[in-house]
Amino acid sequence: MTLEWIIRIILFGIVHWILAGFMLNDITTREKVFGRRKAPWVIVIIIIPCFGSLLYLAFHPGMLHPD
């Protein structure tokens, strides 16, 4: 594996964990989530890098509209 690919993977990981942090923070503060159960969402966000967070965001667009 070349150095360039290692940098790419690290970059992807950083983005994943920042996004996951935002989403997990939203899950803990939110009363209701899509599908009622919070645990599967936590697993999806952590296990599927970036796309899990995107999926959560797609199902909870209200988190971007606090007004």
Place this chain on the structure above:
Amino acid sequence: MKRENLKLFILPLLLVVCTLFYYFGELVDWAAWDSLRNNFFYGIHDVHRLLFLAPIVYAGYTARIKGAVIITLVSFIIFLPRAFFISPYPDPLLRMIIFILFAGIIGYLVARLRNEKDKYRELEETKKKQ
């Protein structure tokens, strides 16, 4: 549908439109829409990327700093496939990171401006009440 509910879908819609525009060349190739083929969609995508400023700034305005950061990161994820696998031009990742940094800063500043504006408004209201 209420107007408030419609507002929820502005950001995702903006992102989808920008993404379709960003990958339109690949979409044309995949779907074989030869009549829509244009050189503009096969060059360096620095100009195409500028479209993503719209959702980032909008997110900064409506959802403040958190929204600006989230949409900047989502845009970053959208850019990754081109930077990793598609772009034949030099330093695709570096160009993308520079754009994302500046777009994120713009979104952050818009969000700060909006926050300050709200603070001034609150102060004015409390002053009027006194």
